[in-house]
Structures are given as structure tokens and as C-alpha cells.
Amino acid sequence: MAEQSADAVLERAAALCARRGVRLTAQRRRVLEILCASARPLGAYDILDAMREGPRGLAPPTVYRALDFLLEQGLVHKIESLHAFVGCHHPEHPHASQFLICDTCGTVTEIENEGITRSLGSAASASGFRPARPVVEVIGICSGCAKSDPDASPRTTGGRT
Amino acid sequence: MAEQSADAVLERAAALCARRGVRLTAQRRRVLEILCASARPLGAYDILDAMREGPRGLAPPTVYRALDFLLEQGLVHKIESLHAFVGCHHPEHPHASQFLICDTCGTVTEIENEGITRSLGSAASASGFRPARPVVEVIGICSGCAKSDPDASPRTTGGRT
């Protein structure tokens, strides 16, 4: 996510980890760095490739372990419908993960919509369901792409899944 | 989904397809049947196994092709966070797909919450985003599991992804 300086995000992540008594090791930091430097979500193997550009050859478990850590700490999010990961902009406070995913240009926008959060909560409690991890991913076409191609239709099948 | 007679669902699916002029072939019907008979979401390879119990040996593309068709027709839904599929209860009218997924017993409940739909819509339009396919999957613990084990904590990592 390039909208904030990656440095700033990294710095805040380090502070957060220190405060929580967990270790932001070199590998974990590197993965976070790569994710923050990307404007779009990256697959685990994309990250792996990026890390291999350095000296050493790494294997998938290294990346997945770093991602597990970063997910637990709320420093990155997983986009389930893309099998991909993005850096989080505001890891300081817990929040639902809600995303707008452009099917044309691939950019992902994290939103924090109180209405969605509230509706989800009341829908869950109406059925006695105890929510732990909400996944909200709206796939569609972002305003930029809609403008440049007003007739664009999503690659995604149907509209009624 | 066993809450409605699978026969009834199948019958309505056939009628829908006829009305739409698309073909609910034997393979497609079989996949839908298997999904409707299951109380829980099934992976593509689970379906494949179930289909292999008959005479012939089938390959993955057969199942994935049938699933693509059923998804397009809104007869099944994909649960992104589980890489699995469920039959849809009310394919007649288009609807957002919203699910409560129990992390303990694995059951998936499809809900249709007007508030969620509305919030998603307004959040999207606020950013000029044209939504095509909303993915709403709340992972947590269902009321039944919460009752039988009040301290159950989700298998899912963290609460703050």
C-alpha cells in the first residue's frame, strides 16, 4: 500500500511489536516491507519471489510463517477471494477487515464502515452466533476503471453468486 | 443443505434452468444433488469423490465445470474462506451471499440481511465503486457450539486480521 510512506508503517509496526513483546524479525519485517511497497495485493509466492531477489534462496514455509505472524499481529490482511495479502494501514486499533476489490485494475481499498460492522454484529447476535473474524470483500469495479471504461463488466462470473 | 428437501431444490433448479434456457445436465444435476444432500460445505474434491462412487472415474475439470455453471446460475455459492461450496436455498431471486460459518462444527448458515446489503451498497457508492459480487463470511462460533462449550475459542488465528 503506497498511500502511506512504507517507512512510517514499518516504524509503527516495530513500535507495536515492541509494546506487545513480540519480535519483528528481519524476515517478518521484509515481508511487511514488500507488502507495503506494493500497490496491490500479493500472493505468497509473489512475496517469495521478491525475497529471492536478494542473495539467498528461500522456501515457501518461510513466507507463510512470516505471514502468519503478521496476520496474528494485525499488520497484514488476507484477501480470501484473491488468495493474496495486503499490508494494513492502521494496525493500532482492532478493526473489521472490509475491502473493495477492483476486478479490472486489481487494486484493493480497505474501508472501515461502521454501518457494515454494526449490521454484521446484529445479524450475528440475532442467530446467537459469536463472530470472531468477519470477511467482507466486495468485488467490483473501482471508480477509476469505471470512468475509463464505462461499460466494463467484471471478469467475475455472474452477479448472483 | 438438508433443511429443505433436496428433491424440492432440485426440482426448482430444473424449472429455473428451463425458464432461462440453460441446460441442467446430468453431471450438473449430480453435483447440485451432492451439495444439497450435505449439511456442510464440500470441497471440489469431496464432490469428486462422491461422484466417483458411481461407476466411472471422473477428473477435476468435470466437477469444476459443473460448479462454474451452478455458480453462474446462482444455484450454489462458494465459501471463499473455506475453499468450499454450498447449495443455495433460494436461487429464484438474486441476493447477496452472506454466511455465518461455525469454526467448531463447520456448519454454514446463509443469511439475507437487508442492513448488511444496504451498508455495503452505501459504502461502495461513497467511493464510486460499482459492486458486482459481495463476499460476506463471518467466521465464529454458532449458538449450538457456544452452548455446548461456552469457552470455545475459534481455531482461527487472532481476532484482528
Next chain:
DNA sequence: GGTGATGACGCTACAATATAACCTAATTGA
């Protein structure tokens, strides 16, 4: 400074999910 416990990582192998590509068979519409 040792030392044992724990956590992080390298590495190999493999499991699970999904698709490409090509060909044959069935169905449709004229």
C-alpha cells in the same frame, strides 16, 4: 559466563486446490 527452554528459520517433501489444452460426443437450430 554457562545452560536449558523456547522461538525462529532453512529445507525437503508433499497435500490440496484449481486450470490449460486438446479432443470427442451430444445437442441444437436451420
Next chain:
DNA sequence: TCAATTAGGTTATATTGTAGCGTCATCACC
């Protein structure tokens, strides 16, 4: 009936994610 279209069979392979094990680093404590 025949050409066009759609569905399905088959092989191979791509993509995503884990298990399991050994080694090294770090930390708490003596």
C-alpha cells in the same frame, strides 16, 4: 442431415498451502 455450438473426458500441470525435522538464535535463569 449437417454445421455450429456446447458439454464432457482426459492428461498434464499450475498454484496455493503444510508437515515434519533439524539447526541456530535468543532469552531467562542460575
